[in-house]
Amino acid sequence: MNGLNRSFKGPESYRNGSSYRLLPMKFMRFRDDRYLVTSMGGDYMFLSQTKLNDIVTHKLQQTDTLYPDLLASHLIADDSSTAHLDLLAAKYRTRHSRLPSWTALHMFVTTLRCDHSCQYCQVSRVSEDRESFDMTPAIADRAIGLMFQSPSACLKVEFQGGESLLNFDLVRYIVSEAKRRNDGRQLEFVITTNLANLTEEILSFSEEHGISFSTSLDGPAALHNANRPRPGRDSHAKTEEGIERLRQRLGKDAVSALMTTTAASLDQPERIIDEYVRMGFDSIFLRYISPYGFAVKSSARIGYETKKFVDFFKRGLAYIVDLNRRGIFVRETYTQIVLQKILMPGASGYIDLQSPAGMGISGIVYNYNGEVYSSDEGRMLAEMGDRTFRLGTVHDTYEKLFLDSPLLPMIHESMLEGVPGCTDCALQPYCGSDPVFHHRTQGDFIGHRPTSSFCERNMAIIKHILTLLEDDKETASILKSWL
Amino acid sequence: MIPLAAKFQSRPEGRSFVARLTNDKSLPSPLCDDEILVSRGDEPAPSGSYQGLIRIAGAAHSEEELILGDEFSYLDDGDIVRINEFAGELRVLYRKGSYHNVLFFTERCNSRCLMCSQPPRDVDDEYLIDDILEAIPLMSQDTKVLCITGGEPTILGWRLIEVLTAVSRYLPDSSLHMLSNGRAFAYRATAKAVSQAGCRDLMIGVPLYADIASVHNFVVQARDAFDQTIRGMMNLARFNIALEIRFVIHRQTVSRLVQTAKFIARNLPFASQVAFMGLETIGFTRSNLSVLWIDPWEYRDALREAVTMLAAAGMRVMVYNLPLCLIPEEIWPFAQQSISDWKNIYMPECAGCAMKAQCAGFFASASFKYSDHIRPFDTVSQLPSFSII
Numbered sequence A: 001m002n003g004l005n006r007s008f009k010g011p012e013s014y015r016n017g018s019s020y021r022l023l024p025m026k027f028m029r030f031r032d033d034r035y036l037v038t039s040m041g042g043d044y045m046f047l048s049q050t051k052l053n054d055i056v057t058h059k060l061q062q063t064d065t066l067y068p069d070l071l072a073s074h075l076i077a078d079d080s081s082t083a084h085l086d087l088l089a090a091k092y093r094t095r096h097s098r099l100p101s102w103t104a105l106h107m108f109v110t111t112l113r114c115d116h117s118c119q120y121c122q123v124s125r126v127s128e129d130r131e132s133f134d135m136t137p138a139i140a141d142r143a144i145g146l147m148f149q150s151p152s153a154c155l156k157v158e159f160q161g162g163e164s165l166l167n168f169d170l171v172r173y174i175v176s177e178a179k180r181r182n183d184g185r186q187l188e189f190v191i192t193t194n195l196a197n198l199t200e201e202i203l204s205f206s207e208e209h210g211i212s213f214s215t216s217l218d219g220p221a222a223l224h225n226a227n228r229p230r231p232g233r234d235s236h237a238k239t240e241e242g243i244e245r246l247r248q249r250l251g252k253d254a255v256s257a258l259m260t261t262t263a264a265s266l267d268q269p270e271r272i273i274d275e276y277v278r279m280g281f282d283s284i285f286l287r288y289i290s291p292y293g294f295a296v297k298s299s300a301r302i303g304y305e306t307k308k309f310v311d312f313f314k315r316g317l318a319y320i321v322d323l324n325r326r327g328i329f330v331r332e333t334y335t336q337i338v339l340q341k342i343l344m345p346g347a348s349g350y351i352d353l354q355s356p357a358g359m360g361i362s363g364i365v366y367n368y369n370g371e372v373y374s375s376d377e378g379r380m381l382a383e384m385g386d387r388t389f390r391l392g393t394v395h396d397t398y399e400k401l402f403l404d405s406p407l408l409p410m411i412h413e414s415m416l417e418g419v420p421g422c423t424d425c426a427l428q429p430y431c432g433s434d435p436v437f438h439h440r441t442q443g444d445f446i447g448h449r450p451t452s453s454f455c456e457r458n459m460a461i462i463k464h465i466l467t468l469l470e471d472d473k474e475t476a477s478i479l480k481s482w483l
Numbered sequence B: 001m002i003p004l005a006a007k008f009q010s011r012p013e014g015r016s017f018v019a020r021l022t023n024d025k026s027l028p029s030p031l032c033d034d035e036i037l038v039s040r041g042d043e044p045a046p047s048g049s050y051q052g053l054i055r056i057a058g059a060a061h062s063e064e065e066l067i068l069g070d071e072f073s074y075l076d077d078g079d080i081v082r083i084n085e086f087a088g089e090l091r092v093l094y095r096k097g098s099y100h101n102v103l104f105f106t107e108r109c110n111s112r113c114l115m116c117s118q119p120p121r122d123v124d125d126e127y128l129i130d131d132i133l134e135a136i137p138l139m140s141q142d143t144k145v146l147c148i149t150g151g152e153p154t155i156l157g158w159r160l161i162e163v164l165t166a167v168s169r170y171l172p173d174s175s176l177h178m179l180s181n182g183r184a185f186a187y188r189a190t191a192k193a194v195s196q197a198g199c200r201d202l203m204i205g206v207p208l209y210a211d212i213a214s215v216h217n218f219v220v221q222a223r224d225a226f227d228q229t230i231r232g233m234m235n236l237a238r239f240n241i242a243l244e245i246r247f248v249i250h251r252q253t254v255s256r257l258v259q260t261a262k263f264i265a266r267n268l269p270f271a272s273q274v275a276f277m278g279l280e281t282i283g284f285t286r287s288n289l290s291v292l293w294i295d296p297w298e299y300r301d302a303l304r305e306a307v308t309m310l311a312a313a314g315m316r317v318m319v320y321n322l323p324l325c326l327i328p329e330e331i332w333p334f335a336q337q338s339i340s341d342w343k344n345i346y347m348p349e350c351a352g353c354a355m356k357a358q359c360a361g362f363f364a365s366a367s368f369k370y371s372d373h374i375r376p377f378d379t380v381s382q383l384p385s386f387s388i389i
């Protein structure tokens, strides 16, 4: 090399003489001539069909500008280094680094009773019969004991219903007991509630114990009230008032909201998002409706095709990006989850888009009657008569529930690494598995990807996000700011 | 720039010793064993049982006095020097009031970087470690940070551990920053031994010059260096030793600057911080200047992209050794005043620059070759808070 002092060797001395090898890679055609290629560690590149052909037929020259990028993305390897094996292994391990800590989320169904009769809800009962539908302290005690057997350093207790607050005495009992029995874990408490029954007593207890809230907000009043009927048709007003009270007492971040997309939502993503922004939320989760609960029975009224949901999602996301461009900071949560999986090396904490599936091993449900379910959806199916996802009861041992129950085979069978269709799918590192959905809609935990609406929806959304990252610099920088 | 070594008339029968300076003329004799009394100008110097006497900027009052010029007037109470009367040499080992105290371990190295500022020599210099081990017990308990550098400190093997252990015993509250090429940590045992030395706050700065082996190995002129360094970094993580990844930007590394940032975010997210560093035009850099020099102005966009990408990925990012007028304002919040005080200068162009107080400035060696784009600022710019939109 010209100008290099003669005591140094030139760059050619450090280049590799041999040809390259292919590392495990998956590819998928996007549009036209463009292919997405992903590595085992989740690195990705977009390549033209010609280049991809050259690469896999070992025709790519070392002088090609893509060559170093392919090496660094661990798509190919040559004799210049063997560290890629250590790095790939570390990346793969990092992406699964939550597994050893096992179950962090523990959902307690404090009661099945509810004062709403939501169209998409299967599980709740409008009933005053406390005896039959409330969790007892004795059951809660057993469940708390199981919770503390989890190796996780953080334990998140989520109170579910029905309307969880209709059995507030038990909420209070569980919080106090968990704190009393805490052996050094980081404890978090979240109450999932429609906020209609918020009392001063609940507020001050929550303030004292640092409890946060999660509620439902489907959009503007007309839509929200239509989805969530309640005597008086005032669910929206009650929710708004509840959010305000919680924020005043517990701080702005103490309450988050979830929206459920129904057929009536599909033509108004902008209005739904505006409603979230108006209420001061800085994120919104454009959530697909699951085919459980009433959703199946009343699907004619509130269900929709996957394609319509995807259009709704894309339109909503475009609107949110546009709000950001205008200086209004609001994020879409599913996009954020997917971006994290695409751009960051760490393990995603989102239970419903993981492989192995998050059910049981990331979150577990203790039902009001003492039954233990691998997920909330599994519990809902049971209410419809399908008890596939019932792992046992709180009276079983921890070992029996987790090791000697249907759990591990279900998780094992549904891992994307081995699922036909997913094994070869370039989106696999960013996707997840949903055994409950596939069991429910296709009859087994594995499912059939070409006709799976889970796959259709996620493939469309993940492809859309990757396309935005690749093609639209401005949108990409807004999306990256959500990480 | 301040001088750290002095020559004086050698004394064939003289001593060689490490001692601490004191201004206290009436120190009780039992406390004088490790102390050298410093007098200035014409002030009288009592004869006591001090280890030695130094006079700065004045005429000798006695034969014992060692005379230093005015340029040493910065020396102060608590500083530590090695005096070798036989060789007629004084070296400043430690300055109590400085944030830039360097423990210089060795001149030896197993790499030979194109831009090494301290070209390695294969010499027997273990006396450096002996000095350091003598000096550590004399250092102030209030020492905030010590920097270990070389050469390659890990070349010393167990003697490195000896120094780390001494620091952890005598200076339990001090932070240690060690610069290493990281190759030795490819051996788990080395990383483990360092982790067990008991240092409360140790960070190891390891350079990575590219995301691919061929470029990194060329820059450090060693065939397996990339693999060893990568494995070394992973072992540091394995033993919970804080890691700083250092990327020196020059013409041979700049083409992989952005890609290396991405590589770090994806593969080495456990690093505590990532530093992008301007080139110091000294040592080997001068021999290879034409293949290394690039005006930082030319890579400012790439630097912005690399810094913002890592920051967005949640990593702590630093920009070292680059003047503010050469980097985009957007990444000013990451710029550090990183150049050790004793070799830090500003250029004639900087006169009247409103940002001088916040600017890293230049290495003293830079007057040799520096950017054509130095532009003083008329007004103080508010450092923008970081946002990637």
Ligand code: SF4
Pocket (backbone or CB within 6 Å): A416, A421, A422, A425, A426, A427, A428, A431, A432, A449, A454, A455, A456, A458, A459
């Ligand atoms: S579910 Fe579909 S999109 Fe997801 S990994 Fe499997 S095949 Fe790919």
Ligand code: SF4
Pocket (backbone or CB within 6 Å): B323, B324, B325, B326, B346, B347, B349, B350, B353, B354, B355, B356, B359, B360, B361, B374, B375, B376, B377
């Ligand atoms: S002109 Fe100002 S900003 Fe530029 S190097 Fe000099 S002091 Fe720094």
